[in-house]
Amino acid sequence: MNDIDYIPIAALNHYSFCPHRCWRMFCAAEFVDNQYTVDGTSLHERVHTLSQNDRGEVWQVRAIYLKSEKYNLIGKSDLVEVESGEVYPIEYKRGNKGEWNNDEMQVCAQALCLEEMMGKEIKIGYIYYAQSNQRQLVEINEDLRKQAIATLNLVTNLLQTGIAPPPVYSQKCRGCSLYSQCLPQANKKMQTYQEVA
Template sequence: MSKNMKNSLSLVTYNLSPSLEYIPIAALNQYAYCPHRCWRMFCAGEFSDNQYTIEGTSLHDRVHSTGDGQRGETWQIRAIWLKSEQYKLIGKSDLIEAESGQVYPVEYKRGRKGEWDNDELQVCAQALCLEEMTGQNIPTGYIYYAHSHQRQLVEINAELRQSAIATIKYVTNILKTGTMPKSVYSKRCTGCSLYSQCLPKATDKVKSYQEVN
């Protein structure tokens, strides 16, 4: 990475701050996991911790407290704000790296690779911000899973970009209208920290009872 690009990225990102005019990048991850959970967190302002969220917060705190600088041939900078005017996105990255002049985001997650694409969407959204901020094409990113101590390559291809842009539109609509997506029970619910507020199984039973009677 050139010295000018490094200084530009550092200065821009360190001066950013959250704004109600922008969509939190994390909201895309939550929506892709469960639209109802996204609404509860970002519209209703509800959040509860469980084992998984506490472990995740602890992991991010450790990552963000680690120093920046050069690691071999790779330049690293942590816990910086990313922003896109085009997509109205904002969020704090875990780690941005640059190697041989190529910049890419690295997102840290507590577990192992999941069955869904919500983490990949978050990395793609970070890449969209980085592209706008650096003028560079970002073809790849990574997810580091703490459980396996391995990185998963994320290809920022056309399909993933289209999915991220569509998700941005869905989240924007929820934030603007406040419309609550209905809760739908799935196996994802077992690890959700908001399950007790949502109770999708109970909701389905009540609905079935009302339809019968």
Template sequence: MDDPIMLSALQHYSYCPRQCALIHIEQAFDENVHTMRGNAVHERVDEPGLGSFEGVRTEYALPVWSEKLGLIGKCDVVEFYPDGRIYPVEYKHGKKRAKAHDDIQLAAQAICLEEMTGKAVMHGAIYHHSSRRRREVAITTSLRQQVEETVKAVRALLASGKLPPPVNDARCKECSLKEICQPEALTNKARQRKMHVELFELDQ
């Protein structure tokens, strides 16, 4: 059986395959203001623990896994309701806004919880710390399919051991690995090589 994939790798890959490869193949990581804010937000949910409020049991830093998909990781928060509902909550430092890569990570957590408990997990939430608001996410058939496709893509990436080319777009601005990745420099080199080839083609 293949080694399990970290849940975080799905979020990294769906944000940027090169970022995923740098972290999970090259073992590269760096801090920027976004990761430091994220770490500060996660301090309260990184320590395993239990809580209870109005009949809702809350578990923090809960280890989860899926043998079917070969996933392993942990949920920031999982709420267990008296009616049997299981509700994962992923903490993010930014303002409330939809991000597909966050939803894929949350859906993967839901799939793990379903396999572990035998109960359907139909909804979860992203808690956006900056706005102190939750954004509920429906764990739809389409989102589940995206999780499975992302797992396959990550597994293929890890098996290849290769770094995808840099994208050099709006995603790079917020990426903590920008200095390691060097997207501008590498894409400029690729553009120069292309221009060089085209120049000789024109001369012929």
């Protein structure tokens, strides 16, 4: 685990959502599909057909690889658009806007890569939610940048040490495809039992 070349951009999303899920996926190489992951995979298969379009004032490039030497990040964009000289990443998600900021973290990480690759500041990005057919604006501001870099440092440490963060039950667990591997409620009961014993 100590010879990590690059951190996958998606790992920041997963860690921000749930550190234990990130560990299971990127350290233990565990992954289980459910209806949400299958829908998401299907959406990304359609989106990740390498192409470029010129739509009048907007130039679009799909499925290009992004990389940052400075931040040790690598990943694949869903869509990058250039309009009036401004460049911005667009991340595709299957559902509606969630209650958490993990998707924004992923867009910010893509922006960090694009900035290095293009030598240009990226000020905004978008998340396209397929279910609502709407884009959500993501401001790549100083606060989000700091959160993304802090999360990147946590992910780097996780991948280097391989130490599993404890599972913590929350509302996020309801749709998680790894819930049956993790069993956060059972883990909590076991810890309580051990403390009492």
